[in-house]
Amino acid sequence: MNDLVLETKGLTKRYGDFTAVDHLDLSVRRGEVFGLLGPNGAGKTTTILMLLGLTEPSEGKVNVLGFDPARQPLSLKKRVGYMPDQVGFYDDLTARENLFYIAKLNGIPRDQIKRRVEEAIERVRLTDVIDKRVGAFSRGMRQRLGLADVLIKNPQLIIMDEPTQGLDPELAHEFLSLIHSLKEEGTTILLSSHLLHQVQAICDRVGLFSRGRMVLQGTVPELARKVLGGAYRIQIETEGSAAKFRKALEGLRDVNAVTVNDGRIILEAQKDIRADAAEAVVRAGGRLRGLSVESQSLDDIYTRYFEEAKHETVN
Amino acid sequence: MKPSTRRMAARGEREGSPWTGLGAVLTKEMADHLTGVRMLILELLVLLTAVGTLYTALQTIRPGSNNEFLYLRLFTTAQEPLPAFVFFLAILVPLIAIALSFDSINGEFNRRTLSRILAQPVYRDALLMGKFLGGLFTLTMVFSAIWLLIFGVGILRLGVPPTTEETGRALWFLLGTIFYGGIWMALALLFSTVFRSPATAALASIAVWAFFIFFWNIVVGVVAPLLGPQQITTLEQLVAAGQLQMILTRISPITLYADIATIMLQPTERFLGFVLPVQLDRAIQAPLPLAQSLLVIWPQLTGLIAATILLFALTYVLFQRQEIRA
Known part of the structure; x- marks a missing residue:
């Protein structure tokens, strides 16, 4: 059978x-x-x-x-x-x-x-x-x-x-x-x-x-790759304004997107590039306060998918 | 998968017996009825009327008083202020039957047990049939007990044993009473399938009951003359009008039950409904044998049973098609 x-x-x-x-x-x-x-x-x-x-x-x-x-x-x-x-x-x-x-x-x-x-x-x-x-x-x-x-x-x-x-x-x-x-x-x-x-x-x-x-x-990681592009989301918290590190981070390998949100930087990447990200922030003269990688949650996939679906229907 | 089920599937048939699990449903329903407070109240009510009417009947009936069919007279004898027991039966049996089944399907639905039960390996057929038979068997038990009680008290007070003829008549009347209950039970079951709220189903059933008890004869009195000829000039027309009225009143199960009660409990009654004095001219005033009485009420009895089956079939069709989402 x-x-x-x-x-x-x-x-x-x-x-x-x-x-x-x-x-x-x-x-x-x-x-x-x-x-x-x-x-x-x-x-x-x-x-x-x-x-x-x-x-x-x-x-x-x-x-x-x-x-x-x-x-x-x-x-x-x-x-x-x-x-x-x-x-x-x-x-x-x-x-x-x-x-x-x-x-x-x-x-x-x-x-x-x-x-x-x-x-x-x-x-x-x-x-x-x-x-x-x-x-x-x-x-x-x-x-x-x-x-x-x-x-x-x-x-x-x-x-x-x-x-x-x-x-x-x-x-x-x-x-x-x-x-x-x-x-x-x-x-x-x-x-x-x-x-x-x-x-x-x-x-x-x-x-x-x-x-x-x-x-x-x-599977959840499969969906994450399909919908969110990257399977890793890295959150970076720095002292002072976060916006100025954006460029430095965008230059890293395997990065899909960088968004700045309430003084936090969210990095979407294909690999776990926490070490590289930390280095980049420090090199750019920043002081690192927090660094964490989020596992992909279904909530994100779900929200993102339906947002995109909505955009598509609007367009 | 057994090869036989596969073959059946290929033929487009439903596998297995529709009555799988019927026993389980039936046992549960009867257990529910017999242990429920609702049933207790109803039993007390019937018992009370039985004892009351029996007591008054026994006041008037004395052994040795020239009468035959003493035991049957226990059912039919009335003394002010209480009517006879048969009268109470005609009114109470529908109420008991309705009370037993007005919430059988919608109650399961509202308790959210219906989808859980139907997810078990049973067909809806078994559930519906089990509910109906559970109610009917409960009625049978209650009325059999009452019948035995009446006969028991009779033996004690009258001192003579009932004759075979009397026992036979009482048993046929018991059968009629059960199916008279059956038709109302099927009606309540139908409404419990149609209406989502048990209160609505109960009210609808009681409305039908009240309609037939209080208004049907008035309706027939108004409608029958309209259907017949404007002016009755010949005897044939008179007979036709009378018969039309008779047919119309017999739509009511109460009339059918009253007919059964009359013929079965009063053996001297030999005709039902519309009879011309001419026809009675040479009639012998002697009681009919049981077999002959049975012939007279056979259409009424089969009518009650047929109507019960018809109502049940309608309920069945509606229930099979119903979307179960709970």
């Missing part, structure tokens, strides 16, 4: 005149964490619903784990876990009862249900509240229970819609580390988010969504 867990070709969804997803070609490899990124309303959720067969595509082909969501939904849903954004539970049932129901719907044999439920709950560290009613759960606990709900079927692929939305930074971090541990066990994960810095930390590859189209796809 090939290495692709999920593949779409020309996937399209139209609602009347509005095209929510426009000829999407997406492929996710076995064992990777793929991030679908984009602003709200870009078509991420619609795409996910089509992958699961919860919404019928207007056009195009979907293949998930070798199954067609429209024709073989049962086999597919047995192997794919889906965690919707703002996952909901039956509030008057306990965590255990909620998961029991899901286990039964999945046709898990009766003698295994108890063990599987307890294992899943333990995995997300909710064992001490397993017999508490879900109505009393906090947002973070619900989200973790949502993950347990997915884990109960031992999925080969997990699809999560905005998994960290509404969680405070600490909880979000904890949740992401859970996702990371799943990846290490070999589970393939597709997640959507508009919280870029969080996604950056755990995604192997990302796809940038805009108005139903996947505009960019690749």
Whole structure:
């Protein structure tokens, strides 16, 4: 069998005149964490619903784990876990009862249900509240229970819609580390988010969504090279006016651009040329206060890409 | 992937049984109904009316008083100020059925559990069917219990065991009552699929109920003469007008249920609806055997069941097409 867990070709969804997803070609490899990124309303959720067969595509082909969501939904849903954004539970049932129901719907044999439920709950560290009613759960606990709900079927692929939305930074971090541990066990994960810095930390590859189209796809450094030109951004802080060192820095090798911003110089370069930059500043008679290299953040890529896209449409 | 599923996919068919997971949904729904506060209130209500009407009925019925079908009279005997138990049933059964299912689909949607459930390996068919059957079985349990209660109290107070004929009639009436509940349940289920808000769905169902209880007969009284000839001159025209009115009133499930109750619980009743005195001229005033009574209400009974299935089918189609985004 090939290495692709999920593949779409020309996937399209139209609602009347509005095209929510426009000829999407997406492929996710076995064992990777793929991030679908984009602003709200870009078509991420619609795409996910089509992958699961919860919404019928207007056009195009979907293949998930070798199954067609429209024709073989049962086999597919047995192997794919889906965690919707703002996952909901039956509030008057306990965590255990909620998961029991899901286990039964999945046709898990009766003698295994108890063990599987307890294992899943333990995995997300909710064992001490397993017999508490879900109505009393906090947002973070619900989200973790949502993950347990997915884990109960031992999925080969997990699809999560905005998994960290509404969680405070600490909880979000904890949740992401859970996702990371799943990846290490070999589970393939597709997640959507508009919280870029969080996604950056755990995604192997990302796809940038805009108005139903996947505009960019690749690893974060790949995207950085494509969009920002240079993969390195060096920040230089000097005493006194920064502007006068501009020329000296522009003369260095491998420099793409120099911008001065609030007394700070930002150098975009193809290599890590911190040493050269420091030397250049000192030679020009400046006193160096700070020098740091920023790793490329998705936020930058994202902002830059959409700025450029806007310019292009204006021109 | 099994070769069989692949072949089916190639033929463009959906794999597996549409009822996969039906058992799980059904068990959960029934557990919810039976443990819920809502159900408790409804049970108390029915129990209260049953006990009340039974008590008053037993005041008037005495063993040895020349009557046959004592047990059936427990259902139909009324004494001021309480109406008979059948009257209460005609009013309460719809309310109970509506209360059990007005939030079945939109409730899941609003709790945001619907997309999570549908992401499990079950079809929507199983979810909808499970919800409907869960409600229907709950109704069946409650009414069976009430029937047994009535017969039990009857045996204690009347001192004579019920005859086979009586038991048979009571059971057919029970079946009619369950499907009378079924039609209202299917209606509430339909509204719970159409309306996003449970309150709207409940109100819409109750509006239909109120319409049929209070206004349908008035509407028929106004509409029927308009559809018929302006002036009735012949006997045939009179019969036709009467029959038209009859057909129109029978659109209401309440009329159908009342027909079933009349024929099943009062064995001496042999006709339904529009009958000319001439036709009754030579009629024997003796009770009909059960099989004959059944023949009389067969159309009503099948009508109730057919309407239930029809409403359910409509709900099914709407639910299958609904966009689940929660």
